[in-house]
Amino acid sequence: MDNKKMNSTGVEDHILDVEHLSMYFTTKNRGKKSTVKAVDDVSFYVKRGETFGLVGESGCGKTTTGRTIIRLYDPTWGTVKFNGIEISGKMDRELHKYITDHIAMIFQDPIASLNPRMTVQEIIAEGLKIRGVKDPEELQKRVIAMLEHVGLQAEHASRYPHEFSGGQRQRIGIARALIVEPQLVIADEPVSALDVSVQAQVINLLNKLKQEMGLTILFIAHNLSVVKYFSDRIGVMYFGKLVEMADSNELFKNPLHPYTKALLSAIPEPDPLNEKKRVKLHYDPEIHHYGEGKQPSYHEVSPGHTIYCSDEEFEEYKKEWKA
Ligand SMILES: Nc1ncnc2c1ncn2[C@@H]1O[C@H](COP(=O)(O)OP(=O)(O)OP(=O)(O)O)[C@@H](O)[C@H]1O
Ligand SMILES: [Mg+2]
Numbered sequence: 496m497d498n499k500k501m502n503s504t505g506v507e508d509h510i511l512d513v514e515h516l517s518m519y520f521t522t523k524n525r526g527k528k529s530t531v532k533a534v535d536d537v538s539f540y541v542k543r544g545e546t547f548g549l550v551g552e553s554g555c556g557k558t559t560t561g562r563t564i565i566r567l568y569d570p571t572w573g574t575v576k577f578n579g580i581e582i583s584g585k586m587d588r589e590l591h592k593y594i595t596d597h598i599a600m601i602f603q604d605p606i607a608s609l610n611p612r613m614t615v616q617e618i619i620a621e622g623l624k625i626r627g628v629k630d631p632e633e634l635q636k637r638v639i640a641m642l643e644h645v646g647l648q649a650e651h652a653s654r655y656p657h658e659f660s661g662g663q664r665q666r667i668g669i670a671r672a673l674i675v676e677p678q679l680v681i682a683d684e685p686v687s688a689l690d691v692s693v694q695a696q697v698i699n700l701l702n703k704l705k706q707e708m709g710l711t712i713l714f715i716a717h718n719l720s721v722v723k724y725f726s727d728r729i730g731v732m733y734f735g736k737l738v739e740m741a742d743s744n745e746l747f748k749n750p751l752h753p754y755t756k757a758l759l760s761a762i763p764e765p766d767p768l769n770e771k772k773r774v775k776l777h778y779d780p781e782i783h784h785y786g787e788g789k790q791p792s793y794h795e796v797s798p799g800h801t802i803y804c805s806d807e808e809f810e811e812y813k814k815e816w817k818a
Contacts, residue, residue: 509579510679510711511541511564516573516583518556518563533559535735536573538793541679541728546705546712548722548743550758551732557715558603560732561681564713565598566591577679596626599672603684605664609656615642615667616652622675641670644707646700662693666700673704681713686721698725720762723747728799731755733778736791741800751812752802754778 518534534556541547549557563570566586575583582594599622602608609618619641620634628634639649645666656664665685672680682701686694702725705712716722722729723743730740731754739752750756757778764770794809795801796816804812 507540508543509540510543510577511713512574512576512579513540513560513564514538514574514576516560516563516575517571518559518568519571532735534563537732537735537737538573539730539737539740541711541713543711544709545727546702546714546722546725548719548726548729549713549715549732550717550719550722550729552717552758555732556735557732558683561600561683561713561715565600565681566594596675597677598679598681599675599677601665601668601672601680601682601685604688605661605668606656606688608668609664609671611656614653614655615647618656618667619652619670619674622671626675637674638670641674644673644704645670660693661689662697665689665697669697669700669704673708673710676708677710679711679713681715683715684717685714687717694721718761719747719758723762731758734780736803738803739801741797745797745800749800749816751796751800751815752804 516534516537517532520531520533522529522531537556537560539547539549549560551557559568562568564575564582566582569586570583573583574581577594577598580593582590584590613621616635616638619638620628623634623637628637635652638652642649642651647663647666647670651659651663656667659667665688669685680701685701686697689697698721701712701714704710714722714726719729719731726743728741729743729746730737731746731752732738733754739746739750739755741749746755747759750759753776757776760774760776764773791804791808793801793803794806794812796809796812800816802809802812
């Protein structure tokens with residue numbers, strides 16, 4: 496299957512193509528139905544071998560995007576292609592196997608996501624067992640190798656999750672996700688529940704494993720400072736929409752969408768003098784947008800740098816970018 500796509504920079508190899516993805520939840524409150532557009536017309540792609548950072552504030556739809564990609568939810572609308580193969584269509588056993596064989600998810604909360612009644616050995620071996628590995632010796636060998644890969648030790652295999660620190664539990668979560676050798680890892684805020692001192696260790700571990708195992712990572716985070724240093728490209732989400740997407744350097748150098756600017760202005764400056772001068776921008780969609788009633792869509796201001804806006808807004812953004 497041909498999953499190479501041409502753009503103005505040449506041939507690109509996409510592992511994931513998300514097109515107009517929408518996930519609406521219908522909730523009932525005292526008999527009254529309402530719809531939450533958790534993800535609304537979101538399009539982005541992830542290149543093979545890169546780390547793509549998906550950022551935005553709480554409730555903007557990051558987790559729902561990840562969960563819809565791996566089909567924990569059935570999308571309301573839109574398509575997702577993995578290696579050029581549509582994985583958003585009718586679910587059957589074959590498709591389920593294809594998704595779980597190649598895409599793994601690391602969850603935000605390393606405590607809630609590990610079964611407290613299972614040993615580390617059982618937790619990590621589960622994915623292999625599902626794939627038909629039955630020989631206990633082989634299972635043990637592979638679990639121990641994986642434990643060592645994530646910086647834990649063989650003797651940890653017989654212990655239970657509560658015997659570990661937060662950072663160690665997240666290492667167990669990573670080992671569980673990676674034992675099946677996925678191509679794509681969706682890491683949903685894998686460090687936000689950890690102490691700041693441990694966050695860097697876990698991020699470094701993910702980077703190391705990415706190199707060693709040839710992974711592609713979709714990294715979900717709250718703020719831009721976490722993804723700044725190790726994302727090749729970044730997508731910014733606001734209220735169910737992906738408002739801006741660009742190479743990391745480009746996004747930090749030439750942010751155009753007012754929400755991206757607000758997110759950037761929230762990053763503290765290491766230099767106290769600069770920090771004193773930092774102006775925290777506030778994003779208000781009522782003030783920042785015009786062309787009322789006009790449907791926004793994706794516009795590309797430079798290769799790979801896209802903004803979700805109206806045609807009129809795009810003219811302004813183009814001028815700003817050139818300036
Ligand atoms: N199963 C569900 N049923 C109904 N509404 C949901 C469901 N899951 C998420 N939502 C709603 O969809 C929106 C997006 O939620 P989501 O968890 O994807 O956000 P998020 O960006 O991951 O937030 P956080 O940074 O807090 O993890 C929120 O308004 C949330 O309340
Ligand atoms: Mg989330």
